[in-house]
Amino acid sequence: MTTDTIKKQRRGLHLGNRFRALPKSARIAALIAFVVLLYVLPVKGFYENLGLPIPAGDGYLPLYTTRSDMANVLFQCGYYILLALGLNVVLGYAGLLDLGFFGFFAVGAYTVALLTSPDSKLITEYNWLESPWPWLVTVPIAVALAMLSGVLLGWPTLRLRGDYLAIVTLGFAEIIRIVAKNQDWILNGDRGIPSVAHPPGTWSDGSPIFGIIDWSPYYWLVLTVIILVIFLIRNLANSRVGRAWVAIREDEDAAELMGVSTFKFKLWAFAIGAAIGGLSGSLWAGQANFVNSATFSLENSILVLAAVVLGGAGSIGGAILGGFLVIYVPEWLRSVGDVFGWPDSVEVFGVHIDVSPTSLRFVIFGALLIVVMIYRPQGLWPNRRRAAELKDRQKEVAPVE
Amino acid sequence: MNFDDLIQGFPDLTTTGLAQGSIYALVALGYTLVYGVLRLINFAHSEVFMFGSFAALWTWGIMGYDSNSGRPDLGMALLLILVALVVAALFSGGVAVVLETVAYRPLRKRNAPPLAFLISAIGASFVLAEAMGAVTERRQKGIPSILPNEPLFSAGGWTITPLQLTTFVVALGVMFALDWFVAKTRFGRGIRAVAQDADTAALMGVNKGRVIALVFLLGGLLAGVAGVFFNLKQGNTRFNVGFLIGIKAFSAAVLGGIGNLRGALVGGLLLGLVEAYGAALFGSNWTNVIAFVVLLVLLMFRPTGLLGESLGRARA
Numbered sequence: 001m002t003t004d005t006i007k008k009q010r011r012g013l014h015l016g017n018r019f020r021a022l023p024k025s026a027r028i029a030a031l032i033a034f035v036v037l038l039y040v041l042p043v044k045g046f047y048e049n050l051g052l053p054i055p056a057g058d059g060y061l062p063l064y065t066t067r068s069d070m071a072n073v074l075f076q077c078g079y080y081i082l083l084a085l086g087l088n089v090v091l092g093y094a095g096l097l098d099l100g101f102f103g104f105f106a107v108g109a110y111t112v113a114l115l116t117s118p119d120s121k122l123i124t125e126y127n128w129l130e131s132p133w134p135w136l137v138t139v140p141i142a143v144a145l146a147m148l149s150g151v152l153l154g155w156p157t158l159r160l161r162g163d164y165l166a167i168v169t170l171g172f173a174e175i176i177r178i179v180a181k182n183q184d185w186i187l188n189g190d191r192g193i194p195s196v197a198h199p200p201g202t203w204s205d206g207s208p209i210f211g212i213i214d215w216s217p218y219y220w221l222v223l224t225v226i227i228l229v230i231f232l233i234r235n236l237a238n239s240r241v242g243r244a245w246v247a248i249r250e251d252e253d254a255a256e257l258m259g260v261s262t263f264k265f266k267l268w269a270f271a272i273g274a275a276i277g278g279l280s281g282s283l284w285a286g287q288a289n290f291v292n293s294a295t296f297s298l299e300n301s302i303l304v305l306a307a308v309v310l311g312g313a314g315s316i317g318g319a320i321l322g323g324f325l326v327i328y329v330p331e332w333l334r335s336v337g338d339v340f341g342w343p344d345s346v347e348v349f350g351v352h353i354d355v356s357p358t359s360l361r362f363v364i365f366g367a368l369l370i371v372v373m374i375y376r377p378q379g380l381w382p383n384r385r386r387a388a389e390l391k392d393r394q395k396e397v398a399p400v401e
Numbered sequence: 402m403n404f405d406d407l408i409q410g411f412p413d414l415t416t417t418g419l420a421q422g423s424i425y426a427l428v429a430l431g432y433t434l435v436y437g438v439l440r441l442i443n444f445a446h447s448e449v450f451m452f453g454s455f456a457a458l459w460t461w462g463i464m465g466y467d468s469n470s471g472r473p474d475l476g477m478a479l480l481l482i483l484v485a486l487v488v489a490a491l492f493s494g495g496v497a498v499v500l501e502t503v504a505y506r507p508l509r510k511r512n513a514p515p516l517a518f519l520i521s522a523i524g525a526s527f528v529l530a531e532a533m534g535a536v537t538e539r540r541q542k543g544i545p546s547i548l549p550n551e552p553l554f555s556a557g558g559w560t561i562t563p564l565q566l567t568t569f570v571v572a573l574g575v576m577f578a579l580d581w582f583v584a585k586t587r588f589g590r591g592i593r594a595v596a597q598d599a600d601t602a603a604l605m606g607v608n609k610g611r612v613i614a615l616v617f618l619l620g621g622l623l624a625g626v627a628g629v630f631f632n633l634k635q636g637n638t639r640f641n642v643g644f645l646i647g648i649k650a651f652s653a654a655v656l657g658g659i660g661n662l663r664g665a666l667v668g669g670l671l672l673g674l675v676e677a678y679g680a681a682l683f684g685s686n687w688t689n690v691i692a693f694v695v696l697l698v699l700l701m702f703r704p705t706g707l708l709g710e711s712l713g714r715a716r717a
Contacts, residue, residue, distance in 0.1 A: 097516075172693075172697075174648075354538060369520055369524025373520050374521070
């Protein structure tokens, strides 16, 4: 390491390095404190006592999403984080561009809906089931089916490379959505499947934990699942499988020549990613209570992709940060308008333009994506190894313009 | 399965399919040009198309024609279409060049990884679509009726409407012009050189930055033309029309072999036909499924599309 790079490292904050330099007990304590912090996020009082200045009137709270229920926003963040973690395995580790990741989410959600709803056609028309199953039993089935669909999609398509794979996965997600929308035999088309079961459990006074008034328990549930999934992915990434994925991502031909069975490991990445996507879908179905095809539009797949790359492909922390930001930032933007006296509409040449943050939130979010990619192409919280690779890449070029 | 509809409607289905396919082909050319040169899926190209569609709508509005006014006579109709074509093409071309300057050029200067380009493109797509949504209050806008719907002539069950005829003629004309431009002119040679090997081309004195801007401009021009015909065919437009057309056009480009100009033409027309026939066979709400299934099956057997990838190698 030259003195130059050492100097550069000193100049930056380098929180990551500082954190790693702490003694182990301190790191564990910090992590536990952080996790506890995550669990209190939906509590409104937390924001009131943050110590940040609270402007008078309008009920605005710093960081709180005033226009929509905070616990609900956090739950949405939660299942997007799960999706981002799943896509991160496919895209970040194995380097496979999947543009239709929401398809697996749909498989998971529909499985839960079909098996737990008393109005499902499996019960009312075909008599395959005696009575609706409890939610908890259907989750493993949903995960398994999503995994199976990942393998079924991957088997014929993983021989394709790069952008061809991208369009094929995109087509797959669209096919699932349109089939769900059009056909009437099982999935009920646009009318969807109502009264999907909630997760089990009751408070001591007999009211259900997972009700429809307070969304916080759902957030706590998804947060717990996320923590478990992180352990799973971390172990996978540090195992033989994870090393095979990195080898494939870096240079597929070289990996194949060194004896890595590329097809097998790509299929594994697809299956595991799909399983996590399906898990996310089954959690969502447990909260949503109603499943129809409108939820599974292609924009959502794109948003998950944006989450992974925004956070930093190949890094678990990045996927979490990205999944959180893509939901939270637009929602938060909706609530800041009240504070800064942002006008709701302006007139330009007699044309009435709606400039409320609600209307412009995706304009701002899109611009943010561009800016982040220009100044931090490796993502906000990159994998260290990948960040180093990208730095090399930047040095390599003397751009000829 | 409804074979009667397919057989009886075959001539009609063919003409409507080809007309729709020409629109796909025009947009697909924009994807294929950019992909051939930069190896980049220009995700925001669909919004460039949408801007062309609105530019045409506004042009007609300024010339005094909105969705409530009566149908103009033939001379006026041709004038309206001609002016809209020019304005929409220039407007879309301008948007595409701005897009390149703002969203892609800074990334190229920093030699960002391909994924960063894709995300930047997605961001640009959000910005363009939602900005138009804010300006148009997210409403569907009606298009003035300009060309008569009665068939122009018919022979043995084959009929063709004025709109279909104009769409073919203009689309094919524009595409042959593009083919000639890329194959024969100095600028075209520059494009092919950069597509083959950007760094070597730069060493040989090709201005890479200008070639890339030119490629975006060409793609934008074609998308604007497509926007006009889309308007006339559809009868209305909206801030989010780009998305579906963009996906279809990208599929068409892949179908023909992305990076291959003639491939985009073949892929576009084929996709239009497949959709039309498929809609007759299975019902119109299955159109998109059929399109994607055909794409998937084709990629199984020809993994680089019908005509293979090549903007650089062959004569375009």
